[in-house]
Amino acid sequence: MLYLWVKWIHILSSTLLFGTGLGIAFFFWIAHKRGDAKVIAETARTVVIADACFTAPAVIVQFATGVWLMRHLGMPPSVFWLKTALVLFFVVGACWLPVLWLQARAKRLASEAAAAGEALSPAYYRTMRWWFWLGWPAFVSVMAIFWLMVLKPI
Incomplete structure (x- = not known):
């Protein structure tokens, strides 16, 4: 029974991670395309909050439940699909961490432009x-x- 709960949480956190990431990207990109510094600054503020409230915890839960499931099932990390998924998980993290900084920088730059009317x-x-x-x-x-x-390819 515990296995099914952890698996459900793993699936839920992956969905939250993907959905929040896609939603953040969509709304931030739309604000950017409008070109209005005030709108961009407000959207970026919300994006930074959403990443802190939803994305970051989902990353932690995703990794923790994935490791738990792997160990519970006695699956070595050398299994092709699992090893590849872990590598890709770290690729995502290697992209996401600078994106956090970039979002905060874009927010600051847009806020400064809006405040100065530039x-x-x-x-x-x-x-x-x-x-x-x-x-x-x-x-x-x-x-x-x-x-x-x-698919869990071998």
């Missing part, structure tokens, strides 16, 4: 380019992890 700076646009391009390997990796979790 246009968004070139530094803001560089920050968003990095944010955008780091999102793609993370997104593709998460999709691959879902595929691996479902």
Whole structure:
């Protein structure tokens, strides 16, 4: 019975992680495309809060329940699908950690522009380019992890 609860929490946390990440990316990108520094600053503030409240805890729960399930099932981390999923999980993390900093930087730059009544700076646009391009390997990796979790190829 404990196994099923942990598995349910693992699936739920993966769904929360993917859904929150996709939602954050969507709303932040839409705000960015509007080009209004005030809207961007407010959206970025919400994005930073959402990452702290939902994404970060889901990452921890995802990893902890995954390790528990692996050990409970006696599955060595050398199993192809599991090893690949773990590598991809760390790829996602390697993209997400700088994205956290980039989101906070974009928020600060947009807030400064809005407060001064100025246009968004070139530094803001560089920050968003990095944010955008780091999102793609993370997104593709998460999709691959879902595929691996479902199919479990040998």
